[in-house]
Amino acid sequence: MPSIDDVAKKAGVSVTTVSRVLNNRGYISSATREKVYQVMKEINYQPNELARSLFRKKSNLIGLIIPEIAHPFFSELTQFIEHYAFQNGYKLLLCNSEHDRAKEKEYIDMLKKNQVDGIIMGSMLQETDDYLELNLPLVSFDRSIADHIPLVSSDNYNGGELAAKILIEKGCRRLAFVYGGIKGYSGDLLNNKSMLAGLRYDGYSKECKKRDIQSTDFHLEINRFANQQSTVEQLMRFFQENDSIDGIFATSDIIAACAIQACSKMNLKIPDDVKIVGYDDVLLASLIAPAGLTSIRQPIEAMAKQSIDLIIKQIQGEQVEKKYTLEVTLAERGTT
Amino acid sequence: MPSIDDVAKKAGVSVTTVSRVLNNRGYISSATREKVYQVMKEINYQPNELARSLFRKKSNLIGLIIPEIAHPFFSELTQFIEHYAFQNGYKLLLCNSEHDRAKEKEYIDMLKKNQVDGIIMGSMLQETDDYLELNLPLVSFDRSIADHIPLVSSDNYNGGELAAKILIEKGCRRLAFVYGGIKGYSGDLLNNKSMLAGLRYDGYSKECKKRDIQSTDFHLEINRFANQQSTVEQLMRFFQENDSIDGIFATSDIIAACAIQACSKMNLKIPDDVKIVGYDDVLLASLIAPAGLTSIRQPIEAMAKQSIDLIIKQIQGEQVEKKYTLEVTLAERGTT
Numbered sequence: 001m002p003s004i005d006d007v008a009k010k011a012g013v014s015v016t017t018v019s020r021v022l023n024n025r026g027y028i029s030s031a032t033r034e035k036v037y038q039v040m041k042e043i044n045y046q047p048n049e050l051a052r053s054l055f056r057k058k059s060n061l062i063g064l065i066i067p068e069i070a071h072p073f074f075s076e077l078t079q080f081i082e083h084y085a086f087q088n089g090y091k092l093l094l095c096n097s098e099h100d101r102a103k104e105k106e107y108i109d110m111l112k113k114n115q116v117d118g119i120i121m122g123s124m125l126q127e128t129d130d131y132l133e134l135n136l137p138l139v140s141f142d143r144s145i146a147d148h149i150p151l152v153s154s155d156n157y158n159g160g161e162l163a164a165k166i167l168i169e170k171g172c173r174r175l176a177f178v179y180g181g182i183k184g185y186s187g188d189l190l191n192n193k194s195m196l197a198g199l200r201y202d203g204y205s206k207e208c209k210k211r212d213i214q215s216t217d218f219h220l221e222i223n224r225f226a227n228q229q230s231t232v233e234q235l236m237r238f239f240q241e242n243d244s245i246d247g248i249f250a251t252s253d254i255i256a257a258c259a260i261q262a263c264s265k266m267n268l269k270i271p272d273d274v275k276i277v278g279y280d281d282v283l284l285a286s287l288i289a290p291a292g293l294t295s296i297r298q299p300i301e302a303m304a305k306q307s308i309d310l311i312i313k314q315i316q317g318e319q320v321e322k323k324y325t326l327e328v329t330l331a332e333r334g335t336t
Numbered sequence: 337m338p339s340i341d342d343v344a345k346k347a348g349v350s351v352t353t354v355s356r357v358l359n360n361r362g363y364i365s366s367a368t369r370e371k372v373y374q375v376m377k378e379i380n381y382q383p384n385e386l387a388r389s390l391f392r393k394k395s396n397l398i399g400l401i402i403p404e405i406a407h408p409f410f411s412e413l414t415q416f417i418e419h420y421a422f423q424n425g426y427k428l429l430l431c432n433s434e435h436d437r438a439k440e441k442e443y444i445d446m447l448k449k450n451q452v453d454g455i456i457m458g459s460m461l462q463e464t465d466d467y468l469e470l471n472l473p474l475v476s477f478d479r480s481i482a483d484h485i486p487l488v489s490s491d492n493y494n495g496g497e498l499a500a501k502i503l504i505e506k507g508c509r510r511l512a513f514v515y516g517g518i519k520g521y522s523g524d525l526l527n528n529k530s531m532l533a534g535l536r537y538d539g540y541s542k543e544c545k546k547r548d549i550q551s552t553d554f555h556l557e558i559n560r561f562a563n564q565q566s567t568v569e570q571l572m573r574f575f576q577e578n579d580s581i582d583g584i585f586a587t588s589d590i591i592a593a594c595a596i597q598a599c600s601k602m603n604l605k606i607p608d609d610v611k612i613v614g615y616d617d618v619l620l621a622s623l624i625a626p627a628g629l630t631s632i633r634q635p636i637e638a639m640a641k642q643s644i645d646l647i648i649k650q651i652q653g654e655q656v657e658k659k660y661t662l663e664v665t666l667a668e669r670g671t672t
Contacts, residue, residue, distance in 0.1 A: 046449060061429075068415060070619065075411035079404060082432050086439065091446060093397075094430040096418050103422065110427060113382060228623060257623040264626040283406065284620060287564060287593040290600040 002043045011039040062311055063111040063119040065095045065104060071225040072282040073252065073300070074122065080304030081120065088312055090117070097123040099224070105130060112136070118311040121145075137314035139307045142196050150310045152303055152324045153196045159296040159328040160203025163249040163277045166294065168211050170336050172247030172275055175213055176238070177204060178259065179251040180220035180231070197251060200279065204249055216242060220255065228258055235262035239274075246274055253278035253295055257288045260335065276335040291334020299326045338379045347375040398647055399447040401431045401440060402458040407561040408618040409588065409636070410458065416640030417456065424648055426453070433459040435560070441466060448472070454647040457481075473650035475643045478532050486646045488639055488660045489532045495632040495664040496539025499585040499613045502630065504547050506672050508583030508611055511549055512574070513540060514595065515587040516556035516567070533587060536615065540585055552578060556591065564594055571598035575610075582610055589614035589631055593624045596671065612671040627670020635662045 004022075008015045013032060020028050021036045039045070062085055066074045082092045093116060097104035104123055108130050111119055118137035128145040131138060138145075142153045167175055179201075201217075208215045218238050222231050235258055239245065250256035256278030260270060268274050270289065278285060281297035306324050313320050340358075344351045349368060356364050357372045375381070398421055402410045418428050429452060433440035440459055444466050447455055454473035464481040467474060474481075478489045503511055515537075537553075544551045554574050558567050571594055575581065586592035592614030596606060604610050606625065614621060617633035642660050649656050 069405065069418065070408075070412045070415035072406075072408065072411070072620075075408070075414075076406045078411075078430070079406035079432060082405065082430055083434065086432075086443075091450070092430045094414070094418055094428045096415060096422075098419065107422075114427070225619065228619065254620075254623075257620070261623055261626075261628075283561065283564065284408075284590075284593070287590075287597055287624065290597075290626070292597075 002045045004045070006043060007036065007039050007045050010043060011035050058315075059115045059117055060090050061093055061114065061116040062090050062308075063093045063095060063107070063116040064122070065097055065107055065111075065119065066122040067097050067099055068225050069094060069096055072254065072284055073280045073298075076282055076300050077122070077304055080301045081308060084305050084308035088308065090308075090312070108134065117315045120307050120311060137311055139310045139314075141303070141307060144196065147322065150314070150320050150322050150324070151196075152306050152310065152326070154298045154303060154326045154328045156196050156199035156328075157203035159279065159298075160200035160205070160249075161207045162203075162328065162330045163200070163279070163296055164204045164207035164211075164213075166330060166332065166336050167247035167249065167275055167277060168207070168213055170247075170271070170275055173213060174242075174244045175208060175215040175247040175249065176218050176242065176245045177201060177215055177249050177251075178218045178220065178235070178238075178255055180222040180255055200251060216245070225254065228254070231255065231258040232261045232265070235259050236266060239263070239266055239268065248274060248276045249279075250276065251279050253280050253282050253285045253288065253293060256293055256295070256335070260289050260293070270335050278335075281331045285331065286333065289333070289335050294333045294336040295331050297329045297331045299328070302326050338381045340381070342379055343372065343375050343381050346379060347371050394651075395451050395453055396426050397429055397450065397452040398426050398644075399429045399431060399443070399452040399455040400458070401433055401443055401447075401455065403433050403435055404561050405430060405432055408590065408620060409616045409634075412618055412636050413458070413640055416637045417644060420641050420644040424644065426644075426648070444470065453651045456643050456647060473647055475646045475650075477639070477643060480532065483658065486650070486656050486658050486660065487532075488642050488646065488662070490634045490639060490662045490664045492532050492535035492664075493539035495615065495634075496536035496541070496585075497543045498539075498664065498666045499536070499615070499632055500540045500543035500547075500549075502666060502668065502672050503583035503585065503611055503613060504543070504549055506583075506607070506611055509549060510578075510580045511544060511551040511583040511585065512554050512578065512581050513537060513551055513585050513587075514554045514556065514571070514574075514591055516558040516591055536587060552581070561590065564590070567591065567594040568597045568601070571595050572602055575599070575602055575604065584610060584612045586612065586614050589616050589618050589621045589624065589629060592629055592631070592671070596625050596629070606671050614671075617667045621667065622669065625669070625671050630669045630672040631667045633665045633667045635664070638662050 004015055004018050008018045018036055021033050064081060069075055069078060085092050095107040112134055120139045120141060121131060122141035132146055138149050140149050140151050144151055220231055220234050239262060248259050250259055256276050259276050263270055263274050270276060278293050278295040281295040285295045286292040303326055310320050340351055340354050344354045354372055357369050400417060405411055405414060421428050431443040448470055456475045456477060457467060458477035468482055474485050476485050476487050480487055556567055556570050575598060584595050586595055592612050595612050599606050599610050606612060614629050614631040617631040621631045622628040639662055646656050
């Protein structure tokens, strides 16, 4: 493969001159520029992006840290993040934390050493200090880490209100709020106020109180998307011990799908005996139950686009607003 | 941030010496080495990975080109690919072709310029020459591109046989093979022999012929995972026009889930009126129908691990076998 030295030699200029042409820096006569381009074409020279990045101090890489790409919410989000990153000339380094603090920390160090231009963090695990010390453009997804770090989320509070409203309006009188996750992650949904998903509970609870409807909280012991069988079993036990429950608000469509399975195994009819509302409205939500799952729709594409916009503006040195709360909507289907 | 110059100055050695220490090259006395390490620690010097990559001609980046990360098969595959890449000290650049030849070509060029150490290609779109010209360690996924490029796939032929067998054994007499995709991609499943998914059809057809069972082929006009509504509608029309069909072999679990929706809208009972077998056995397969979807299970984790092993062995200059066909199994659930 021809090198920059080959170009310089053949064009009769110095390597510095070729480098200046490549990076559009310093004064270069148009004749020299033409000559260099011509030689590059002749000998089929491919500029080494790695070398150029080093020179420009810009890698055009964005790091994305999420818990699990296998989870439909994150795979759909990532699809759009990659789409908008590519449109803007950026590539995406995919980092699954796999709910493992050590792995997430290692990725943070790696991203710094590899000089990514910015990081979108959608993982909830790491101490926020590790991110703040990075001194890199950051966007935080669904978690408030510091006042000066832009935060993208959807309106979780309103999402909770909408879920309670539809269940109550459809006649439910004994509700359950079903959520999952390991401690320190969404398991702390109800206690850790930096986790914005906790606002779903606040909006939902306020609505239940206002209408004088009883609700039970049920925390699932799950830490992986793959733990579906265990989720179904835990929900079956929950239904056995709480047989008056007639409405479920699940904090994800996957948990909702597990609740549907649990009902099916226990011969509880949906929506007659139990009504179910999910969260996210992933693409599969309309295929989950015979007539589709009712869900609170997060605007996944808009959230992805917003995150990429914010990273790029920061990379370009622009000032940005610090809080972006996007609207959610109710997608009403067969489970309510 | 301290630079390599700061280290050199403080240690009283040249930058070249520091660089040699960092990259473990050339002769360096242990006293000098110790001194350099000590200074690095003192001033908290972070070696710039970009610079080191350039020096070592190794980026520790693996490019992954797939059609859509939003599709559950690819998101689960990518979860494992990232897992095993990370375990081996590699990072993953995620490239969605989005079924767009121009985008895929741009990514190929980008990956070359960014000097990734290898590419796993699971996209079916691009002319194979573009990949062969890369002159990089490659692993091809589910598509045969050249004899010297290692190929990882599961036993598609046996998958087709297993699907036909279970449908026929459960009493189906009028089967349909339902597949989708745009032309040039899996739309050419039945004509383009480089697409290994076509072998599913061969195994299935052979089994139908052997048992003298009639089968109809139905090609869905879909090009995106998100086109679920259209898929359901096309399947409803298909059932209307072919009302004797009592068994469906769908080439993905998502298509199978759409077939279940179509049956539900047309009051066809599963498994009494119509039996359905999907393909892939993604994590959601057990949640799709009331009693789960019967599916042909691809060993997604093993396929991901095999791909990473093959890329790394090639990067390290080892010879590798060229063909890896992993076993599939039947996951029997409520739709048969």
